[in-house]
Amino acid sequence: MSTYALVDCNNFFASCERVFNPKLENKPIVVLSNNDGCVVARSNEAKLLGIPMGAPYYQWQTLCERQGVHVFSSNYELYGDMSQRVMMSLERFSENMEIYSIDEAFLLFDEPNEKQLTWLATHIRQSVKKWTGLPISIGLASTKTLAKVANHIAKKQIEEGVFSFKHQGLQDAKLAQLPVEEVWGIGRKLSKRLNQLGICTAKELRDRDPSEMRLQFNVVMEKIVNELRGISCLPMEALQPRQQIISSRSFGRVVTTLADLEEAVSHYIAKACVRLREQKSVAAEIYVYIHTSLFNDTSTPYCNGNTVRFALPTADTSLIMQEAKKCLATLYKPGYRYKKAGIILRDLSSDTKTQQDMFATNTKRSAALMETVDLINNRDGRNSVFFCAEGIARNWQMKCGKQSPRYTTNWRELVEARC
DNA sequence: TCTGGGGTCCTAGGACCC
DNA sequence: TCTGGGGTCCTAGGACCC
Numbered sequence: 001m002s003t004y005a006l007v008d009c010n011n012f013f014a015s016c017e018r019v020f021n022p023k024l025e026n027k028p029i030v031v032l033s034n035n036d037g038c039v040v041a042r043s044n045e046a047k048l049l050g051i052p053m054g055a056p057y058y059q060w061q062t063l064c065e066r067q068g069v070h071v072f073s074s075n076y077e078l079y080g081d082m083s084q085r086v087m088m089s090l091e092r093f094s095e096n097m098e099i100y101s102i103d104e105a106f107l108l109f110d111e112p113n114e115k116q117l118t119w120l121a122t123h124i125r126q127s128v129k130k131w132t133g134l135p136i137s138i139g140l141a142s143t144k145t146l147a148k149v150a151n152h153i154a155k156k157q158i159e160e161g162v163f164s165f166k167h168q169g170l171q172d173a174k175l176a177q178l179p180v181e182e183v184w185g186i187g188r189k190l191s192k193r194l195n196q197l198g199i200c201t202a203k204e205l206r207d208r209d210p211s212e213m214r215l216q217f218n219v220v221m222e223k224i225v226n227e228l229r230g231i232s233c234l235p236m237e238a239l240q241p242r243q244q245i246i247s248s249r250s251f252g253r254v255v256t257t258l259a260d261l262e263e264a265v266s267h268y269i270a271k272a273c274v275r276l277r278e279q280k281s282v283a284a285e286i287y288v289y290i291h292t293s294l295f296n297d298t299s300t301p302y303c304n305g306n307t308v309r310f311a312l313p314t315a316d317t318s319l320i321m322q323e324a325k326k327c328l329a330t331l332y333k334p335g336y337r338y339k340k341a342g343i344i345l346r347d348l349s350s351d352t353k354t355q356q357d358m359f360a361t362n363t364k365r366s367a368a369l370m371e372t373v374d375l376i377n378n379r380d381g382r383n384s385v386f387f388c389a390e391g392i393a394r395n396w397q398m399k400c401g402k403q404s405p406r407y408t409t410n411w412r413e414l415v416e417a418r419c
Numbered sequence: 420t421c422t423g424g425g426g427t428c429c430t431a432g433g434a435c436c437c
Numbered sequence: 438t439c440t441g442g443g444g445t446c447c448t449a450g451g452a453c454c455c
Contacts, residue, residue, distance in 0.1 A: 054422090060424075
């Protein structure tokens, strides 16, 4: 029987900051979301101070200052690059790997001997630490859901950071300790419903009849129960092109003019289109939306969005910008204090399917232009060339005053070593 | 003053068809 | 007044994940 290993980087964003700044070792660190809004990552030391995940930063700022917490704006360029390094390291150990998120991957092993597996996992952990500087934890089990649980235990209870769930007796005890809301796929709403049925732990969920649970909930719940029983229902999945691409940001300050909104939306489109072309797709439509603050703002709330379909599926940034601009004009109402705008590229398909249109001169020229823009930006750094429509002053841009250098992706921000 | 962003999957319900 | 049944496709919204 195969074994799933879930590899998860410990406190990923906080650990990335630490790799290039050893003074942060054993110090509390928090990393903030875009616009320095919420806490999205904490080192163990910061967790011990009681700073919760997802908390609005302004509520914890005083405590952070008083306790000497090192606070960072998020630096996705750095985290994305570090993630790639971890994944490349992991690839060496299994041919069957699924990158699940920026800091997690499943590996599948056929090795039946549990001791061998645990040894291998320990070896992987040491290697990744050596090659990337990042600490990871590994959970081993016969299903993905159980591997998640095992990883949770490895991280919290096991100093060596590796835990195997192959032993049945151990499973009973550990699942009985685990609150049901900690199970992968059980969120706030579902755990509340489960609690009402008297199901409070992972073990109690596991011991329910799967088909009964399907009737009461849905097919997803049935799979979760089976997975907890060691029956694998969630296979390894190949990397698929995304079905939609979202680009949105809260503004650094309130925006009131159409011109500023146009700049912001154009900028989001430029970023989304880079990702669209990276995965060799074209989009058939774009959804554009704007809204005022969602939180206790005394001014009148307003939110609106609309979809535009293109004449032909496209990955041409300027063409999409033009369409979005027309759409935005219909959404915009003067007099409101806008806080956020966003776009979603939808109905994506492979760009090779639209090749018959390549005979059109316009399409050919646009593809060549986009290719050149991407080439220059890949070679010389992001935003080396950009569309005028994205604006230059960009006074709507988000706050990120506490950002660390992009140590690994920008020549001007390399680590300095001093004797 | 200050509350993130980017994804996926499932289901219910409506429209439409025979 | 009476007014089937089954299928498909699409979309909005909900729930979840990191």
